[in-house]
Amino acid sequence: MSAVNRRRARAGYLFVAPFLLVFVAMLIVPLAYAGYLSLFREQLIGGTTFVGLDNYVRALGDERLLDGVLRVGKFFLIQVPLMLLLGLFFALALDSGMLWLSRFIRLGVFVPYAVPSVVAALMWGYLYGPEFGPIAQLAGTLGLPAPNLLSGDLMLGSIANIVTWEFAGYNMIILYAALRAIPSELYEAAAVDGAGAWRTAWSVKIPALRSALLMALIFSVIGSFQLFNEPQLMQRLAPNVIDSSYTPNLYAYSLAFTSQDVNYAAAVSFLLGLVIVAVSYVVQLAVNRRRTP
Template identity: 75%
Template sequence: MTATTAASTEAPRRAGPKRHRLGGLRHGAAGPLFVAPFMVLFLLMFLTPLGYAAYLSLFQERLIGGNTFVGLDNYVTALKDPLLREGVLRVAAFFVIQVPLMLLLALGFALALDSGLLRLARVIRLGIFVPYAVPSVVATLMWGYLYGPDFGPFAQLSRKLGLPVPHFLSDGWLLGSLANVVTWEFVGYNMIILYATLRTIPQELYEAAAMDGAGAWRIAWSIKLPALRPALLLTLLFSVIGSFQLFNEPKLLQPIAPDVIDTSYTANLYAYSLAFTGQQVNYSAAVSFLLGMVIVIFSYAVLFTANRRRTS
């Protein structure tokens, strides 16, 4: 994705010979200097740890012989590890349920806000966005208490009405409860990206469409949705990355739902537990690496399907 992005947006704009001379040949030396501080830190904070993780994943701590090179043994173990498989499948299920729901809601809200049909549009827009500014720790603690069977208002209300108390933190409900927390946190963020994109559509397009007799739905379908494509793809990519890394929310709900959320509830939680409570640093590195690969493969799959659909 990245290579084509850079190339396709750059090529036409860089084509002018005048700019080429201006930006490049005469002042070329300054460019790398501006870029250098960022790239040095990027090298230290991204590439070095990544390389180190790759290196670690090829070793094993043994009682006899100490640190031993074992090749891809850790990866073979990880691929057969039922705990890891369960964790990955669980976040995959989470992704399949939560992300479409979240993005559809965000899209619907953005279109509603942009339609000009709402009263109090500004208040509604900011209100939906506000959860993004709430730390995920606070969001999760808050929802955890709301879900709670003791003083959560849902439990209080059902008790008052004589209904069975909903068990949001039980085995069957928990993934849904987590999805609700994440949706609450991020719908507004995605909505704002989509809404901001809608606001950049030139008004002449709407006027021309209205002149041609297009109604609100037709305008939404034929002008707004196509214009939202790149932004939707961006939000989808962020969601892929976010879902598969699910950590904060399950980790923070663990104390109040200890029977349901174990140390390998999500793949990321598993990698964390391996490294910090299990002291299995090498195996944990292999697990994180595999998780990273799953994310990259999924991201490319998303981009690939999106691109193919456009060309066909």
Template identity: 40%
Template sequence: MTADSPATDRRQRRAYRVRRGAPYAFLLPAGVLFVLFFALPIGYAGYLSLRRVEVQGLGLGSGARQEVWAGLANYTDALTDAELLDGALRVLGYGLLVVPTMLGLALLFALLLDAERVGGRRFSRLVIFLPYAVPGVIAALLWGFLYLPSVSPLHYGLDRLGLPQPDLLDGGALFVALANIAVWGGTGFNMLVIYTSLRAIPAEIYEAARLDGCTQAQIAWRIKIPMVTPSLVLTFFFSVIATLQVFSEPTTLRPLTNGIPTDWSPLMKVYQDAFVTGDIHAAAATAVVIAVVILVLSFGFLRVATARTRQEGLR
């Protein structure tokens, strides 16, 4: 018995080390992918943003173009760039159209699907969610041809009826056209998140409300909406981040109209600097600025939402 105890102790220690290291072994592939495809690109972008290309003479010959240290000069140029500021203001106006409309429709559809005596819930959920499965570029092309007067069936119908044909690809109507694409594609996802939260509410709460004489509208306003507030906050975060990163819709519609400049949104400005102008260092600095703004806004919204949730819990 005593002779076997050292071997038994070694096996137990080995089994303990295996159990202790098993979670890290499972996390290792995800950690490697995170480092390779997330951390390293961010670090490299930060490195590029602190450097610039110095051209000597006409820039011809070997050694005429050298990469030198620039410090914060690229960030100073990005923060004082009028084109970037104009793009940010355009995205702000775009977001004021997209976020309230999309979340309002998502909440409305979720409440309608959760109401009593509503038939065809599965089919309705599929129809509302299906646009989210369409890639953004394809959705932009689809709506772009519907907006284009020469091929649009909508313009043809208005022409046959003798009604005015609005140009949705120019002026202020362009914001509505772009917002419509985002709302059409994103409402289904947000609706599904809110609807899932509604289905998790215990039925006993509704029964008690009906016994107290509450109507369906009162139940929706006083019970359902307050109880799905965390889901509304979550979808709000997702919508704001997606709005700040708008790129594919205006880029796809740009060949169809002269109303969309190459720097319509901040990410389009990054693409223009990096792949058209060839100034990868300025593009990296602008990308870092955009990432910091998104991080600060997300953190601020999260703090506000957390504080509000705690206050409601104390009540």
């Protein structure tokens, strides 16, 4: 290797070094430390003791954790398809060029994503209030019974509504950007074949969005199983409905900072990460198999 190439290689490493330092310090080191903690247990007699995989075995039989995983799995199956369909609808509507004030509509749909999830949960918690909320007041004005959107039967749907409101615009931007990247020759060929707007959307645009839809779906898998802010804040409004194990992330947080059982919390967090990886892989594998002729 010549001196010039060596200098270029060193320059490349110097440019990458800040990212690598942050990546190692903020991701690799905390993961390694959490993995280390998950192999120990704090005991009244004997102090910190190495227990190997006992914390993981305990987690696999923990009914509270399993109930939380099943709950977010149900949340994923209901909320994510609805959110992606809304994002796809808005992206196709904007790309069609038939909407008035399309920039205003695009901004209006995307703005909720810019609202912090904490603020969104507080705002919707006020709207859901069975006594003081605007929804209850409107129902009372119309002479209808006020729906208790913070009840056990409706809470998961109420949280799903908040998340959909927050992230439908984010997915719309991903899909809209993918639509803008479709070659115009495909549209011209469809027009020559006599395809109308609906036929072009179904046969040209949506098939071209498969990669973008898969990426949005994977992000949604990760976000669903990491659900934390919304239930953690709604817990204060409905403590009898949302307990400390309502979602796996909330359970791990409660174990670490309320029960002070950081070792078991680390094991729960690692298992949750494995569940996310497994579900993401299954989703990607299923989508790729459908694309294979």
